[in-house]
Amino acid sequence: MKEPEFDDLKTVLQKGLPRVSAEPLKRDLWPEMLRKLDSQQLRVPWWDWALLAGATLLLCFFPGIIPALLYQL
């Protein structure tokens, strides 16, 4: 910060909202990270559900395509 015209405001701000630079992290967050990784990996994205619903509807309305699909498999 080299702009001297901000010094007055800077002083007021720092008086009420002190700097937090020295605040240390009080605990290891890795266990929480692992929990998040586990929960997110199990989650099926919404578009996968939408695709499944679309395919199911398609098969319900046009059952005639089932043999064609099975033939392709």
Next chain:
Amino acid sequence: MELLQRFASGDLEAFEVLFREHQADVYRWILRIVRHTATAEDLTVETFWRFYKARSRFDPGRGNCGAWLRRIGTNAALDHLRKARREVPLAEDLPSAAGIGPCEQEELRAQLQSAVNGLTPRLRITVMLALVEEEPYENIAQALGISVSAVKVRVFRGVRILRKKLTEVGVHS
């Protein structure tokens, strides 16, 4: 370098090493922005989650993992501030400044926080980092993905709004 390559290919052990190496720095950076310890912890985890998800886009050759994490952390904090603006904002849970009475301090803090909360999240981040945390403009520009001149413009605009608001409540003349 090898560690970063292993991380980019999805090695969880390499991710753990990077996490433990950088978690304190990322936490402190985010805390400077959100000024709430529990929120900063949550956002640190969110930052590493985004980092892990984007690992295939990470170029181990460039190697500056800390700068990339800071950028992701700033975006996570920005998203949080945007969301928090629509909800009830959290009060800070940080120690008060020395040399000022508790009641007087609380009143001043409330007035300043209200004025700062009135800024848009982008201006708020820039003003807090530049004026309160005295972070160099280059670091702020890198974390926000903008130029140093853009940071200066944001600080100038933020200062103008804050001056007006604080003069209205009699904190600043």
